[in-house]
Amino acid sequence: MSQNSLSEIFGSNVFNDSVMRERLPKATYKALRKTIDEGLPLDPQVAEVVANAMKDWAIEKGATHFTHWFQPLTGITAEKHDSFISPTPEGRVIMEFSGKELIKGEPDASSFPSGGLRATFEARGYTAWDCTSPAFVKDDTLYIPTAFCSYTGEVLDLKTPLLRSMEALSKQALRILRLFGNGTAKKVITTVGPEQEYFLIDKKMYDKRKDLILTGRTLFGAKSPKGQEMEDHYLASIKERISAYMKELDEELWKVGVSAKTKHNEVAPSQHELAPVFTTTNIATDHNQLTMELMKKVALRHGLVCLLHEKPFAGVNGSGKHINWSMSTDDGQNLLDPGHTPHENAQFLVFLCAVIKAIDEYADLLRVAAATPGNDHRLGANEAPPAIISIFLGEQLTDILQQIENGGATTSKQGGVLKVGVSTLPELPKDSTDRNRTSPFAFTGNKFEFRMIGSSSTIATANYILNTIVAEELSQIADRLEKASNFNEEVQKILEEIVKNHKRVIFNGNGYSEEWVKEAERRGLPNIRSTVEAIPALIAEKNVKLMEKHGVLSRVEMESRYEVMLENYSKTINIEALTMLDIAKRQLLPAVIKFLTKLADSINSIKATGVNADVTAQSDLLVEVSSLAAMFKKNIDGLEKVVNDASELEGDSYKLASYYRDVVFVKMGEVRDIADKLETLVDKELWPLPSYSDMLFNV
Numbered sequence: 116m117s118q119n120s121l122s123e124i125f126g127s128n129v130f131n132d133s134v135m136r137e138r139l140p141k142a143t144y145k146a147l148r149k150t151i152d153e154g155l156p157l158d159p160q161v162a163e164v165v166a167n168a169m170k171d172w173a174i175e176k177g178a179t180h181f182t183h184w185f186q187p188l189t190g191i192t193a194e195k196h197d198s199f200i201s202p203t204p205e206g207r208v209i210m211e212f213s214g215k216e217l218i219k220g221e222p223d224a225s226s227f228p229s230g231g232l233r234a235t236f237e238a239r240g241y242t243a244w245d246c247t248s249p250a251f252v253k254d255d256t257l258y259i260p261t262a263f264c265s266y267t268g269e270v271l272d273l274k275t276p277l278l279r280s281m282e283a284l285s286k287q288a289l290r291i292l293r294l295f296g297n298g299t300a301k302k303v304i305t306t307v308g309p310e311q312e313y314f315l316i317d318k319k320m321y322d323k324r325k326d327l328i329l330t331g332r333t334l335f336g337a338k339s340p341k342g343q344e345m346e347d348h349y350l351a352s353i354k355e356r357i358s359a360y361m362k363e364l365d366e367e368l369w370k371v372g373v374s375a376k377t378k379h380n381e382v383a384p385s386q387h388e389l390a391p392v393f394t395t396t397n398i399a400t401d402h403n404q405l406t407m408e409l410m411k412k413v414a415l416r417h418g419l420v421c422l423l424h425e426k427p428f429a430g431v432n433g434s435g436k437h438i439n440w441s442m443s444t445d446d447g448q449n450l451l452d453p454g455h456t457p458h459e460n461a462q463f464l465v466f467l468c469a470v471i472k473a474i475d476e477y478a479d480l481l482r483v484a485a486a487t488p489g490n491d492h493r494l495g496a497n498e499a500p501p502a503i504i505s506i507f508l509g510e511q512l513t514d515i516l517q518q519i520e521n522g523g524a525t526t527s528k529q530g531g532v533l534k535v536g537v538s539t540l541p542e543l544p545k546d547s548t549d550r551n552r553t554s555p556f557a558f559t560g561n562k563f564e565f566r567m568i569g570s571s572s573t574i575a576t577a578n579y580i581l582n583t584i585v586a587e588e589l590s591q592i593a594d595r596l597e598k599a600s601n602f603n604e605e606v607q608k609i610l611e612e613i614v615k616n617h618k619r620v621i622f623n624g625n626g627y628s629e630e631w632v633k634e635a636e637r638r639g640l641p642n643i644r645s646t647v648e649a650i651p652a653l654i655a656e657k658n659v660k661l662m663e664k665h666g667v668l669s670r671v672e673m674e675s676r677y678e679v680m681l682e683n684y685s686k687t688i689n690i691e692a693l694t695m696l697d698i699a700k701r702q703l704l705p706a707v708i709k710f711l712t713k714l715a716d717s718i719n720s721i722k723a724t725g726v727n728a729d730v731t732a733q734s735d736l737l738v739e740v741s742s743l744a745a746m747f748k749k750n751i752d753g754l755e756k757v758v759n760d761a762s763e764l765e766g767d768s769y770k771l772a773s774y775y776r777d778v779v780f781v782k783m784g785e786v787r788d789i790a791d792k793l794e795t796l797v798d799k800e801l802w803p804l805p806s807y808s809d810m811l812f813n814v
């Protein structure tokens with residue numbers, strides 16, 4: 116593709132700023148910009164003009180329909196398409212799209228998870244245009260990003276708390292900036308660049324695996340003779356079929372304005388990664404949803420299937436999502452950039468320490484963002500960062516904080532002394548090669564990288580939690596600084612206190628090591644090993660208070676999210692267990708029996724010849740496989756029983772989820788163990804499922 120066509124393609128299906136400028140009357144454009152930039156309410160008359168311009172533009176792009184695109188608590192997006200047509204008395208149609216239709220939609224809310232909100236409140240819901248994320252055309256439909264609420268105002272989606280958290284952070288960060296003498300910034304935005312990992316496998320293999328189809332992961336599968344031990348896939352040259360896929364994916368993403376930038380092979384065979392250029396959190400979240408969706412759609416055009424599950428294959432790396440996060444002023448100053456003057460450095464240290472304190476005080480809440488049944492296979496399982504949340508700062512920055520803790524009086528390793536507001540920080544290494552990849556929350560020069568999120572998760576949850584907890588710390592700091600008589604001294608004191616009280620969360624060593632687990636325990640850091648254990652943080656009093664204080668979510672909304680997450684956990688494991696039973700009973704066991712019959716037939720027919728031939732190979736195998744088969748059957752029955760028993764716990768969502776984790780999930784492991792052993796013994800011709808090597812080394 117030539118450079119020209121790339122820039123022509125990029126954003127070609129987006130109703131972006133330049134399209135708005137070109138197509139809207141000047142006054143309308145100005146009014147809309149004010150709404151977008153300053154969050155002012157949109158005048159219905161303005162909406163009318165915008166809707167009309169948007170419709171004309173969309174129709175030129177081939178659109179026949181429009182949809183309010185929203186993000187319910189399922190974690191994926193939802194859409195209902197309406198055509199622009201409006202019949203006329205003469206039996207013809209005209210194309211119409213009103214301001215009202217642009218601003219508000221009314222999808223039925225009753226079939227989306229609401230965690231009990233539905234029972235107590237109205238079932239109806241509405242969607243409201245989020246004009247801070249641009250509309251776009253895809254599949255002949257105009258997509259309008261929206262927030263989703265119930266009619267009584269309860270939030271039923273992931274976008275609303277995200278937008279509110281951005282506002283909360285902006286408000287508090289501006290207070291700090293004003294104290295540092297910045298009178299020009301109008302807004303502080305949080306910026307995010309999510310790196311997305313995924314697997315691609317051949318569709319022909321996928322179609323033969325009910326487990327992948329129904330649960331997104333393999334519930335059975337003996338280890339492939341070759342896995343990732345040769346370390347020959349990470350950043351390896353990209354195969355033609357994959358490369359063709361990646362090219363098409365890039366183009367599709369560029370068209371809808373997603374700035375897909377980096378693509379490469381990942382650690383596990385058949386695993387890859389895509390990263391966009393960072394943007395505003397809200398847009399980054401929408402774009403990540405689009406990315407996941409297009410990854411799957413484009414794969415099918417290439418005879419491939421894209422797996423976004425956190426652990427599609429046991430024994431090789433799973434997939435995650437790294438959220439690169441920072442804060443920046445509307446005029447582009449990155450607030451996590453250390454800067455060059457003592458003044459800039461002091462401001463940087465305030466923002467940095469606010470993040471450190473936030474992570475230490477709200478680690479339990481942040482952990483919820485990474486809590487999904489799929490991610491339980493990764494966190495703490497020696498491949499992803501551990502389930503313990505700690506911060507990597509690097510030696511130099513840690514040393515600087517050490518000096519601050521000591522009142523700025525000690526000599527640093529570099530030989531200087533540091534006094535906040537007076538001394539200049541030494542140049543900090545950016546993107547240095549010794550970056551710690553085992554840390555769940557790492558400072559990477561001018562941003563943090565949160566590495567715990569699962570590959571299939573929305574990034575909205577992590578972001579609204581991050582924004583809110585940092586907003587809280589900034590507000591506490593601002594409260595003190597606004598009252599301080601000596602600003603620099605108070606800054607120094609606040610930083611000193613934060614370092615002293617929260618340095619336990621800083622850890623620069625190997626996060627995968629056993630020693631760290633012990634050390635973290637000594638430091639009193641939470642080690643929340645599973646989703647079920649993580650979820651109650653949503654209703655912990657301190658967390659509810661925090662969310663209410665900043666107007667991000669109310670108590671009932673937090674409670675509803677708690678219910679939704681627990682329900683989701685139980686349902687997921689239930690589906691996995693039922694799928695496992697189905698495959699085990701109707702595919703695997705019959706195959707094993709066929710193989711046993713084949714062995715017995717072989718022994719019989721050889722014996723029938725009267726030749727004195729050695730049949731110990733067959734008979735040994737017959738003994739081994741039939742005893743495993745008997746055990747397999749017993750375990751299947753056992754799993755079936757515990758799944759059936761689960762119904763007794765319905766009504767208590769926490770107990771039920773715990774039961775699925777402690778009993779059902781454990782039993783599933785036993786069934787799988789035996790099946791995987793059998794796979795290595797039974798005739799491959801008879802085994803109904805494609806093997807791990809068939810799937811992982813086929814494209």
Ligand code: ADP
Pocket residue numbers: 306307308309310377390391392393394437439440441442449561562564
């Ligand atoms: P890695 O070395 O971690 O794999 P990548 O280059 O793949 O790094 O990804 C880094 C991501 O961080 C990109 O999406 C990039 O746009 C994003 N990023 C860079 N600066 C910022 C920032 N200030 N705020 C948020 N994200 C950022």
Ligand code: MG
Pocket residue numbers: 310437564
């Ligand atoms: Mg990264």
